[in-house]
Amino acid sequence: MICSISGEPVKEPVVSPKSGAIFEKKHIINYISTSGTDPITDEPLTEDELITIKTTENSSTIAPPQLPTSSNTSIPALLSTFQNEWDALVLEMFTLRKQLNRAREELSIALYKQDAAINVAAKAIRERDEAKEALEMLTSSLSVRDEPMNDVIEDSKEDNSVNKMQELEKITNARDELFKVHKSQKVKFPFDVDTVVKLELTNKKDVFESEKVSQYSYNKNIKTIVGVCENSIIKQSFIDGVTSYFETAKPELAAISNNGVIAAVSSNIVTFSTTESSIPLTGEPKQIIPHSSLDIFIIITDKNWMVVNTKCALVTHNIVLSSAALHYDGEILAAQVDSEIQLFSIISGDQLGKFSVGYNNVVKIEFASNGYWLLVLSVEKSTSLIQIFDLRKGTEAHKLDFNDTVLNFIIDPTTSALLTFTKKMYTISRYTKKTKSWSQGEPENLDASFNPTHIELCTTVSDILDNNPIEVFTVDLKKNSLVYSEISK
Numbered sequence: 001m002i003c004s005i006s007g008e009p010v011k012e013p014v015v016s017p018k019s020g021a022i023f024e025k026k027h028i029i030n031y032i033s034t035s036g037t038d039p040i041t042d043e044p045l046t047e048d049e050l051i052t053i054k055t056t057e058n059s060s061t062i063a064p065p066q067l068p069t070s071s072n073t074s075i076p077a078l079l080s081t082f083q084n085e086w087d088a089l090v091l092e093m094f095t096l097r098k099q100l101n102r103a104r105e106e107l108s109i110a111l112y113k114q115d116a117a118i119n120v121a122a123k124a125i126r127e128r129d130e131a132k133e134a135l136e137m138l139t140s141s142l143s144v145r146d147e148p149m150n151d152v153i154e155d156s157k158e159d160n161s162v163n164k165m166q167e168l169e170k171i172t173n174a175r176d177e178l179f180k181v182h183k184s185q186k187v188k189f190p191f192d193v194d195t196v197v198k199l200e201l202t203n204k205k206d207v208f209e210s211e212k213v214s215q216y217s218y219n220k221n222i223k224t225i226v227g228v229c230e231n232s233i234i235k236q237s238f239i240d241g242v243t244s245y246f247e248t249a250k251p252e253l254a255a256i257s258n259n260g261v262i263a264a265v266s267s268n269i270v271t272f273s274t275t276e277s278s279i280p281l282t283g284e285p286k287q288i289i290p291h292s293s294l295d296i297f298i299i300i301t302d303k304n305w306m307v308v309n310t311k312c313a314l315v316t317h318n319i320v321l322s323s324a325a326l327h328y329d330g331e332i333l334a335a336q337v338d339s340e341i342q343l344f345s346i347i348s349g350d351q352l353g354k355f356s357v358g359y360n361n362v363v364k365i366e367f368a369s370n371g372y373w374l375l376v377l378s379v380e381k382s383t384s385l386i387q388i389f390d391l392r393k394g395t396e397a398h399k400l401d402f403n404d405t406v407l408n409f410i411i412d413p414t415t416s417a418l419l420t421f422t423k424k425m426y427t428i429s430r431y432t433k434k435t436k437s438w439s440q441g442e443p444e445n446l447d448a449s450f451n452p453t454h455i456e457l458c459t460t461v462s463d464i465l466d467n468n469p470i471e472v473f474t475v476d477l478k479k480n481s482l483v484y485s486e487i488s489k
Contacts, residue, residue, distance in 0.1 A: 001053070003027060005039060006090040013053040018043040022053070030091055039094060134392075135179055164314045167296070168307075168347050171331055174293050178329045182371055187464045189416035193432050195489055197417070201447050202471070203484040208234055209243060213477050217255045218456045219290070225475075226256045233264050233273075246273040255288035255297065261310060263288055263297045270299060272310040279313050281306070287323070292330040298346060300324055300335075307346050317349045325365040332391075334374055336362045341376055341389075353394050358385035364408065369461055370415045373397070377409055386420065388438075398438050400429060407452040412470050413461045417487065419472070421452035428487070449483045450474045458484070 003010045003024040012025035019040035023031075029047055031039050038045040191197055208216075211234050213227035223238040233246040233254045246262050248271055254264040262273035265285040271278050274295070283301030290297050296314075299306045300321050307314045324335035332352060333344045339360050343352040359378035366375050374389040384406035390397040402420065410419040418429040418438070425443040432439065446452065451474045458471040469486040476483065 005031065005094045013055065014050040015053055016040070016045060017049055017051060018045050025050070025052075026087060027090060030087060031094075034091075039098070131180065131183055134183070135176070164312075167309055167314050170294055171291070171296065171347050174291070175329045175331045178292055179371070182328055182369070185461045185465065187414045187461050189412070189414045190464070190470070191489060193430055196441075197428055197487050197489060198444060199419070199426060199428070199472070199485040200488045201483065201485050205482045205484070206480060207236060207475070207482050208480045210480070213480065215253060216475055216477065217288070219256050219258065220456070220458055220460055221258050222256075222260060223458075224256055224260065226254050226262055228252065228254050228264075233262055235262060253285050253288050255290050257290040257295050257297070258293055259295055261295045263290070265299070270308060275310045277311045279308050289324060289326045292326065292328055294330070298324070298326060298333060305335075315349065323362060323365055325367055327367045328369060328371060334365050334367065336365065341365065341374070355387070355389050355396070358387060358399070363406070366409075366411060368411050368415045369413045373415060375409065375411055377406060379405055386418070400438055400440060402427070408455050410455060410457050410472055412457070412487070413459055413464055417470070421446065421450075421455060423452060447483070447485070449476070450485075451476060
């Protein structure tokens, strides 16, 4: 039998009831006297609990003591001292071995945790680099011109107390933040690609009370619609149902930002619902586009386009744009210029790229929520074409031809379904990511209450993450009503 402490054969073997290990009696007694625990399990142990192991066949026989040999009779005291020192050394070595094993275990755990932390940090750095690379591809790959546009004109009438450069820098910061948000939002179409889907009428709702509204603008991010009345702008929230008015004389156009700020144009002057400031225009207003997160608006006129905040015009560019759309990240403006679709930075005014369109009559321009598709609808007589351009590559990625006059289209937040509307029909085209191709569905009859020129997408990416259906509504300005439909099986 071998002692679990010294590793030597035992002379007086005892066993611990706590661990079941065998020890030399003197070694275990010395250990208990100093620690009071079992050397193996560290459980409390007393000398009385030790169990003596009998090694003789006849337990009554007492072995005679061994006589000292001639080699140690002369120095018994010295040998006793050496024996005591050896016993102490054995205990110390055993304790050190236990501590060494425990240290090895702790070191292994620490190294494992360190490796895990390094992996997490490496993954975070890799995702950050991928995000930066994607953002750079979105801007730099669009053939940004080195020379600045020479058509930027200064407006000496602006309030000199406003630091315009700082305001424009806010657009850059907002772009980076919006890019992170949109990249983190991964959504899927609620139906698989083989499921046949349709538009199903779900609800009707009154809007604008009894006001006579000539124009409207809808912001799906805050579920709020504004209407242009004779001497005011009516604002109606679909979240809390509150209706309010922004008084302004004979307004022509209006739009509302994600922060609830209304910009309205009256007699070629832009006013805002939150300030007393007014900004004069040098041309007839055509379109107001709110920024994706800031209280900044792009004003399109028949002579130029401007970037304004609620206090002053930040910059004006002498380029005539027809229809325009702003990217979800809030910097890239896509607009028709003559027979092309051109991309501009609203910060610098530089042209970032351009695309050729199928027909000169461009009906609608819209960015997809995936961040890298630009959809353009153009028509000629009774034929229509929707082109999908890839901003990363600067090329046409897809196109869909229609043998009818398409009046409007909606691209859903998952960029998996494209709804196109003619005067009496609608078609749902589906995108298959695996094959990277679009398949056109069969034309279906459009409900008689639907006005295809006034159709709005209600659903956002956040709505889909909350498991809400994909909804659209049409606005009837004659009856002051909304007709809702959702995509269903």
